[in-house]
Amino acid sequence: VAAAALVLAIGVLFARRLSGSISGLAEAASRIATGDYNLRVPEPRSQDEVRELTQAFNAMAASLKDREERLSQTNLDLERTNEKLQRLNANYMDMLGFISHELKNTLGVIYTSALTLEKGLAGPLSEPQATLVKGISRSIQSAVSMTRNYLDLARIEKAELSTEAKTLEMAEDVIRPVVEEFSPAALERGMVLERDFRGPVWILGDRALLRVVLRNLLSNAIQYGRRGGVIRIGAWQENGIAYLEVWNQGDGLAPDQMERLFEKFLRFHREGEAERKGTGLGLFISREIVRKHGGEIGVRSQQGEWISFLVSLPAQETKDDAVAPSSSR
Structure with missing residues (x-):
């Protein structure tokens, strides 16, 4: 009986020591999880598995601290590099x-x-x-x-593209002047410019910037469209949305090309064709201008047949409904 009691007492003492060591490791793990990487767990005197576990835990904590310091330094270097690049870009x-x-x-x-x-x-x-x-x-x-x-x-x-919104009628204020400007270039390529205006379309917009959009779209239609083909410029209003479409016959684009069409400096070159002049910025700029007006621009195409660009903008029901703000940035 005395021996059994002694064995039980030793077992209880060992269990308490083991439980205390494990609890200490668990508490230390929780503190490390909150970012206290300097924490170390005192190693027990006994040469057993608990001591080995504690040593392994402390080694892991030291490794985490080293990695955290290296990550912090890397992030600091990246921030400095980013600031330098921003200054260079500016x-x-x-x-x-x-x-x-x-x-x-x-x-x-x-x-x-x-x-x-x-x-x-x-x-x-x-x-x-x-x-x-x-x-x-x-x-x-x-x-x-x-x-x-x-x-x-x-x-x-530089976020300096501002708009001076005024009451505009799409056909008269935006489309007609640009079409007149590009008519000689279209005629030179034997192209027919068709107009599809379905009644007055009133919008709030920056006349000069919206003409930039149409110039880019019409220039592309003439440059990349089919010689002797048709270019159709349409304007209509539906459910509070004003639409401006530039459609032309031509080679069109593949789906994967359309996904990238509005990227900066992007120009597609067809094999066997002479490289055309340009910056690859027109569509990117057009999209930014349209978005500045609270609208969107999209593209559809049937490869080998045609391509269509559709600009959608908030519409005004009548001229009297349009009250232009002074400027927006």
Whole structure:
């Protein structure tokens, strides 16, 4: 009986020691889980499994502390790198905006001079001279367009693209002036410009920026559309939404291409075709402008047949319903 009692007492003492050690490890694990990586559990004097478990636990805690310190340093380095890149990007955008602005003004003067020569306002030109001046005008116009895109990109990236919303009628204020501007280019490629205006469409918008959107869409339709094909510009209003569509016959795009169509600097090049000039910014800029107006722009296509861009904007029921805000950013 005495021996049994002694064995029981030893078992109880061992159980308490083991339970205390395990409880200590459990408590330490909870504190480490809250971020206390400096914590270490005192090792028991006994040379047994509990001591080995404690040593392993402390080694794990030390490893976690080391990893946390390395992660903190890595995050600090990344933050510093990100700040540096943001400063570099801001400087780049400032430079891009300045250069684009200066180039736009200079090219505008040159383009006006070339156009004066082309129209014969400075005197008659021989046929070779007229052909040469026409080519110069076309090249300058392309350069002006690219410069405008870079200038708009700088404004977008710096969050400086503001809108001056006014009451507009889609066909009269946005579509007709742009169509007149691009009619000669369409005629040169034998394209037919069709108009599908279904009554007045009133919106609140920035006239200049919405014309930029249509210029980009119509320019693409002429440049990438089928020579001798049809381009249709439509405008209508339905369920409080104003729609502007530019549809054209042409090669269209594959589904995977349409998913990436509004990315910056993206240009698709078809094998066997000469590479076309451009910045790859037009559709990206157009989408940003449309979103600035609270709208969206989408694309549909039947590859080998046609492609359609559809702009949707909040509509006004009548002209009197439109009360324009001063400016939004």
